[in-house]
Amino acid sequence: MNYNKILKSTKVELNNLRLDILNSDKFITSKEEEEIVKSIEEKGYCVLESFYPKEWCEKAKNEIDRLILAYNKQIWKDEAESDHRIFGADRVSPFIKNYYEDSKLLSLLQTYEGREVKDGFTLGAKLEAAEGNKGSGGGWHRDHPNVKQSKSIVYLTDVSLENGPFQYIEASHTSKILYRDSFNYKYDQFQNRFTEEEIQRLLDKEPERLKTFTASAGTVILTDTRGIHRGKPIEDGFRYALTNYLWMHSNIPSHIAKTLVG
Ligand SMILES: O=C(O)CCC(=O)C(=O)O
Secondary structure, three states, X not given: OOHHHHHHHHHHHHHHHHHHHHHOOOOOOOHHHHHHHHHHHHHOEEEEOOOOOHHHHHHXXXXXXXXXXXXXOOOEEOOOOOEEEEEOHHHHOHHHHHHHOOHHHHHHHHHHXXXXXOEEEEEEEEEEOOOXXXXXXXXXXXXXXXXXXXXXXXXXXXXXXXXXXXXXXXXXXXXXHHHHHHHHOOOOOOOOEOXXXXXXHHHHHOHHHEEEEOEOOOOEEXXXXXXXXXXXXXXXXXXXXXXXXXXXXXXXXXXXXXXXXX
């Protein structure tokens, strides 16, 4: 057993708890916001339908296409050449910067984390159906085993079961459930990548915890990607999305900062 890791993780957990208690209603301005934050706390996500209009989505989608050409050498692609990622699209597109700065989304996620945003960026991504793709994010994973990671994802195109929807294992972001699941389904509590078989073990017993977010363009998903998630492998067509990655407890880690365009 790695006692150092456990000690460090316990400290982080206690600090999370302290911030949750101290700041639970710091940025809340309405009952509606309270309900949204509660949903993220309990389930790990909240869906905001028709958050942006279709014309806005079309413009943002065109911006992604423009950036893919303009920053061709700097965009990240997976092995199957399905996932095209512009890390830091907000740095090179004023239109996308408006999404990064959306005050309502920022306020909700700040409230959820109990502190203010320190650093972050917008990922602009185009997914295309391609043989052997693993889906957005490269399969089931959590971004961190013991630190919250707030993200807001907006679909810019309609997303059906075939277009690589975001998927989430409900409530897998809370410490209590994380420890319970790792005991019940025999994986390490610090593990952040999961095989299909490991996830299937959980889903065989608790199939209702698999959430698949099919939705129309303009839908926003607020989520804590400390929970287990992935983009379902894309079978048909394409999916365009913008994702805000927010850090409240540190700056953007250096290995990610290196990938930002511009
Ligand atoms: O875009 C998605 O559906 C999921 C992306 C993801 O899991 C990631 O980038 O960590």
